[in-house]
Amino acid sequence: MPVTVRTFTSSGDAAAALSSDRSARYLGGGTLVMRALNEGDISISTIVRASDHALSRIEATGSRVTIGAGVTFARILAERDLAFLHAPARSIGGPAVRNMGTVGGNLFAPNPYGDFTVALLALDAMVSVQGGLGSRDIPIEEFLQGRERQTGTLVLSISCQKPGQTDAFRYRKIARIKPKGGSVITLAAHLPVNGNRIVGARIALGSMAPTQIRARAAERALEGRSLDAATISAAAAAAAEGTAPGDNALGSAWYRREIVGVHLRRLLSGQE
Amino acid sequence: MAKTALQFRHNGRDVAIFVDGGTNLLVALRELIGDMTPKFGCGQGGCGACSVLVDGELHLSCLTLAETVAGRSVETLDGIKDGPNLHPLQRAFADNFAAQCGYCTPGMLMAAKALLDRNPSPSRDEVVEAISGNICRCTGYEPIINAVLAAASGGRARA
Numbered sequence: 001m002p003v004t005v006r007t008f009t010s011s012g013d014a015a016a017a018l019s020s021d022r023s024a025r026y027l028g029g030g031t032l033v034m035r036a037l038n039e040g041d042i043s044i045s046t047i048v049r050a051s052d053h054a055l056s057r058i059e060a061t062g063s064r065v066t067i068g069a070g071v072t073f074a075r076i077l078a079e080r081d082l083a084f085l086h087a088p089a090r091s092i093g094g095p096a097v098r099n100m101g102t103v104g105g106n107l108f109a110p111n112p113y114g115d116f117t118v119a120l121l122a123l124d125a126m127v128s129v130q131g132g133l134g135s136r137d138i139p140i141e142e143f144l145q146g147r148e149r150q151t152g153t154l155v156l157s158i159s160c161q162k163p164g165q166t167d168a169f170r171y172r173k174i175a176r177i178k179p180k181g182g183s184v185i186t187l188a189a190h191l192p193v194n195g196n197r198i199v200g201a202r203i204a205l206g207s208m209a210p211t212q213i214r215a216r217a218a219e220r221a222l223e224g225r226s227l228d229a230a231t232i233s234a235a236a237a238a239a240a241e242g243t244a245p246g247d248n249a250l251g252s253a254w255y256r257r258e259i260v261g262v263h264l265r266r267l268l269s270g271q272e
Numbered sequence: 273m274a275k276t277a278l279q280f281r282h283n284g285r286d287v288a289i290f291v292d293g294g295t296n297l298l299v300a301l302r303e304l305i306g307d308m309t310p311k312f313g314c315g316q317g318g319c320g321a322c323s324v325l326v327d328g329e330l331h332l333s334c335l336t337l338a339e340t341v342a343g344r345s346v347e348t349l350d351g352i353k354d355g356p357n358l359h360p361l362q363r364a365f366a367d368n369f370a371a372q373c374g375y376c377t378p379g380m381l382m383a384a385k386a387l388l389d390r391n392p393s394p395s396r397d398e399v400v401e402a403i404s405g406n407i408c409r410c411t412g413y414e415p416i417i418n419a420v421l422a423a424a425s426g427g428r429a430r431a
Contacts, residue, residue, distance in 0.1 A: 002292040004293050005293045030335045037296070
């Protein structure tokens with residue numbers, strides 16, 4: 001069924017069009033919205049696009065990085081200052097999907113996708129959105145919890161602090177097909193160390209709940225401690241707490257709960 | 273609903289068509305331009321059979337809104353041969369038995385071309401990575417990987 005395509009030069013006009021029409025969806029790289037159209041999703045009657053250059057800007061020279069919502073994973077991989085995000089970017093799709101898929105779209109990607117967002121959640125990213133009432137910054141966790149209500153808002157950019165030490169940020173995606181495949185589970189950890197102690201531990205999980213979530217019990221097990229064998233065991237034992245994984249063709253909920261601690265242990269102890 | 277006029281370069285030739293809103297590039301190429309080389313596989317971005325190059329970058333035409341290629345250059349398998357002469361990649365695919373049913377072949381060739389255009393002598397791992405978005409259910413991939421490596425090494429088939 002034909003849909004109406006509306007293209008705007010300013011993201012503000014695109015956001016206004018998006019918020020005034022419940023059946024409008026924003027088209028970024030196309031890997032979600034075009035797929036929905038190909039599958040005959042009749043809830044979409046309008047496609048909104050914006051050619052605003054601000055949406056594809058990367059600011060990565062300082063300690064805080066800002067990535068426009070329209071930046072593709074291929075561009076992240078080409079950016080030396082974003083090396084800490086290369087592992088999550090590389091874990092997504094094949095080359096064509098990385099040439100098309102965007103950071104902003106990944107925030108809306110349902111299970112078993114949305115791996116990049118797992119990394120952003122562990123990095124306490126802020127999501128800058130524009131709705132009918134103006135723009136504002138939302139912590140990514142809050143954004144994800146209300147994701148179903150966010151379809152009328154336009155994501156402008158995502159920002160986060162660069163990890164202080166390179167090994168403070170770790171990422172691991174478990175897939176059945178390598179190098180490409182949907183996520184069985186995805187894990188990201190940000191463990192800033194002050195002296196010998198972890199301060200501000202963040203563990204984020206993908207495919208362990210309807211949206212990406214933080215493993216708060218595992219974070220508590222790590223907070224204020226040094227990353228030794230006992231601490232890693234305590235975090236691994238707590239990894240499944242508070243999660244609500246589902247069954248799909250890649251794995252059952254039971255399997256996901258069984259393996260999440262195993263992979264968290266490997267991630268924290270630096271095993272391949 | 274009104275159609276939208278769309279102009280772009282298709283294999284080095286300017287084309288102008290009218291598309292319905294929401295038409296994807298694969299439908300535009302096959303049904304409106306008559307280029308049957310990109311294939312419809314899954315329509316979800318999972319198989320790579322519809323792969324084309326947009327401004328030299330590998331894209332999935334089934335997930336590309338046709339209007340987004342306005343003024344850009346689209347290259348499909350139909351454009352890579354030089355008259356009656358096969359492209360070195362096509363020749364290598366034939367020599368290395370890299371096609372069985374052939375349905376994935378156009379997408380595989382475009383993914384391989386995207387790789388060789390920017391990296392003329394890739395490693396085996398780089399070839400595997402480059403075709404990782406393309407599914408083949410016949411060959412087990414080995415002949416395809418060997419064909420790409422053969423084409424990269426100047427068309428000489430490897431032992």
